[in-house]
Amino acid sequence: MKDLFCYGFQNAVDECLVRHKSIIDVMTKLSESSSRVNRAVAKAVTSCGCVQIQAQRQEYPEEVPLAAMSRHVASHVSGQLCDQCREAVESEIGRNLFYLAALCNLTGLSLVDALIKENERLSALGVYNVV
Numbered sequence: 001m002k003d004l005f006c007y008g009f010q011n012a013v014d015e016c017l018v019r020h021k022s023i024i025d026v027m028t029k030l031s032e033s034s035s036r037v038n039r040a041v042a043k044a045v046t047s048c049g050c051v052q053i054q055a056q057r058q059e060y061p062e063e064v065p066l067a068a069m070s071r072h073v074a075s076h077v078s079g080q081l082c083d084q085c086r087e088a089v090e091s092e093i094g095r096n097l098f099y100l101a102a103l104c105n106l107t108g109l110s111l112v113d114a115l116i117k118e119n120e121r122l123s124a125l126g127v128y129n130v131v
Contacts (some may be wrong), residue, residue, distance in 0.1 A: 013101040030099035044085035051079040
């Protein structure tokens with residue numbers, strides 16, 4: 001069912017993408033949409049204040065195995081997105097996914113297949129999947 005949704009999304013993107021059909025346009029719009037995601041999160045911090053970023057150097061205890069390390073490192077984020085900021089971030093992520101699907105279409109790739117392969121890599125390599 002979820003696969004059908006992703007295929008449907010990718011097909012809908014293909015039908016809707018008219019104005020920026022060039023792969024160069026899609027690549028630059030994907031990059032721009034990624035920046036807009038970052039900006040929406042930054043505005044949640046700086047304009048709204050519903051979330052805070054409190055960053056410091058990560059401490060990696062030597063006695064903790066790598067598989068358990070994620071429980072010992074911080075995200076540096078506190079608070080939760082308010083409804084308005086959540087909507088803004090979701091909207092920008094959606095637009096980013098639109099251009100990602102468009103790039104898949106133009107290069108003959110399946111977004112679902114890319115997700116499946118990445119999930120298989122994560123499952124096989126776990127925490128050793130260094131990106």
